[in-house]
Amino acid sequence: MNFQNTLSYAQQLDREDTLAPYKSEFHFPQHQGSDVIYFTGNSLGLQPKRTQQYIDGIMNDWKSLAVEGHFYAEKPWWDYHERLARPLAKVVGALPQEVSVMNTLTVNLHLLMVSFYRPTKERFKIICEEKAFPSDQYMLSSQVRFHGFSPEDAIIEVKKRKGEHYWRTEDILEVIEANKEELALVLMGGVNYYNGQVFDMKTITDAGHKAGALVGWDLAHGAGNIEMQLHDWGVDFAAWCSYKYMNSGPGNLSGLFVHEKHLGKKDIPRFEGWWGHNKQRRFLMEPEFDPMPTADAWQLSNPPVIAMAPYLASLELFEEVGMRALIAKRDTLTSYLEFVLQEIDKEVESNFEVITPKQDRACQLSVLLHGEGRNLFNFLMHNGVITDWREPNVIRLAPAPFYCSFEDMYRFGQLLKKGILSK
Template sequence: MNYAFTHEFAAQADEADPLRSYRERFHIPQHNGEDTVYFTGNSLGLQPKSAREVIDQELNDWAKYGVEGHFEAKHPWFSYHEMFAGPLSKIVGAKETEVAAMNGLTTNLHLLMVSFYRPEGSRYKILCEGKAFPSDQYALQSQVEFHGYDADDAIIELYPREGEHTIRTEDVLAKIEEHRDEIALIMIGGVNYYTGQVWDMKTITKAGHVAGAMVGWDLAHAAGNIPLQLHDWDVDFAAWCSYKYMNSGPGSVSGVFVHEKHCTDKDIKRFAGWWGHNKDERFKMEKRFDPMPTAEAWQLSNAPVFAMAPHKASLDIFSELDMSKLRTKSEKLTGYLEFVVDQISANSENVNFEIITPRDMNQRGCQLSILCHGQGKALFDHLSKNGVIADWREPNVIRIAPVPLYNSFEDVYRFGKILEEAV
């Protein structure tokens, strides 16, 4: 695509965009009576306009049926979570039996690590990225300490080479080989929240298995953002949130993936709950836990219907699309953003914008992280005051993510003009 930093180019690109109509299905926050340039779908996706109707449906069914809504509601609450298996399996590249919607992200990571972090003898260490998202850091630290290990010893962290911002796959593989007899678990964020780097999940998973380790992924910034093939990559487990690229509302329900080879293992250690029990026998209230042969076996409780309703609204939209179509637009849209930022940086004497997200499209999703050399938070504040909703990370990084479902090329152009004015 031959980019140009002009309004004419942006307008023509939007006109040719086959997904342009999806923008109309989301509420865009306003600034001085106009749409904001909303580039924080990597933190909280926008609200589908259908969300209110979906929530109202459940409220109305609650009023109409009371407890009988578990079986009489339009979408019976007893099996409410089951409707998510189909769309989620397509988004993450799994079989329907390998996915389930439940709980929150960190809760699910803990539940999954009960099963997949099983330290024994000299194999007790966890390999993760350095400066992982804090919740992941705390989860890993508490898991190793729960098993009686010292976190400084039991957690192996990966860092970029000196002078680089992202981690090379070859360095990950070398670290796995170095500690091949010590690693019990590899757990990394599939897309790094800070840099936007996409990890080579297929290659790393294979190397981890060769070394004898379990491999899991936190896909908070990956699910709904990039194409995934968790089943084919032979990933052991994964978890993600739904409030970022899947637009399901603040703190909305998480999702999990458990490979079928583990789903059918009834003897695997886990924390059990009623809703993970064989649903055909569930109401017999028997004493012994009989796990379902699916990812649902890791469920503890019945579905939080009102929290899941917005998730349904978003997944109904995703069900109309193939991830490859979203990916095609994402590459063009983020490529245009990269072009615009480079143009402004090259033409300015006062600022140097360094994009620390990989330039290789195969190593990034929607997000670009921009290191603003010579600039402080005043630059970010100027963007905010002029209708750009982005994300600031100390000391001087701006994270921006043009989401293909609702962002446009004109959004990128408008952002560029505001940024140009600021510098």
């Protein structure tokens, strides 16, 4: 497209945007009486306005029905989580029986590791990306130590090439091949939190399986952001948080995926709890665990429905719009943001460097601000732009397509220019 860095052009793009009305479906923080420009949906998505009615419904049922709400509420609590499975499966490219919602992300990764990291003396190594999100690093190291291995020996980090800001798929495949005799698991982030790179999950999954390993993905920055086909790719397991692009509220529940080929197995190692037990016999209080034939077998306790309500409200929006339409707007919006950055860069004779690879990106642009410091970030925050700062001098910009507009991108560019010139 032949973009223009003008207000009238940005407003024209908004008029042509079929998803533009969805911006009014969300609550925005206010700055001097106007909505902020919100770039941190990769940390915490905005609250959908319909969320309140979903939570109120449960609170009213609790007030009027008490314990009977488990079975007689408008949306009975005992199977409330099942309402999330079908729309969530569409978001991540899974079968409904392959997904469940419970706990939080790192908790679910630990629980999934019980099933899918079963090291032996011969096969015990795990491959991940260099400088994975700290919680993943802590989780992997503690799992390795729990099994009696040293993280220094068992965890292999795939590094970026010297002077580059991104990983090359061929380097990941080379590390998998080099360690194939000792490799137990490949577990990486599907979208890197720092540089926004989207990994080639299908190719990496295929390579891990060819090497005789299992393959899992942390999709914290992937769910609701990128197109995935977890079932068709043969991914063994995955987990994600719901509070970033999926707008379910701070620290809210995690989703998980377990491939169909692993379901219905009573002998798979797993930490077990009564909500993973056969649904039809759950209240018979039987002593022997009979797992659900779905990913719900990994559930432990009855679902926290007050926490699930915002997730269900957001999934309703995803059902209405569909991932294909979201991704189409995401790509145009992100490209326009990149264009605006390039135009401002020329005007102020600065030196912005987008460290997110152009061909492997989604909603996020990570921008290295050469010659600029945290004062620029502070200026943006004080002028109604909510963005994210990462040391040494990177700002992460995530123009979420549900609620960011093309006019937002233009106005951000003007504020960025003002912040640089006002030094």
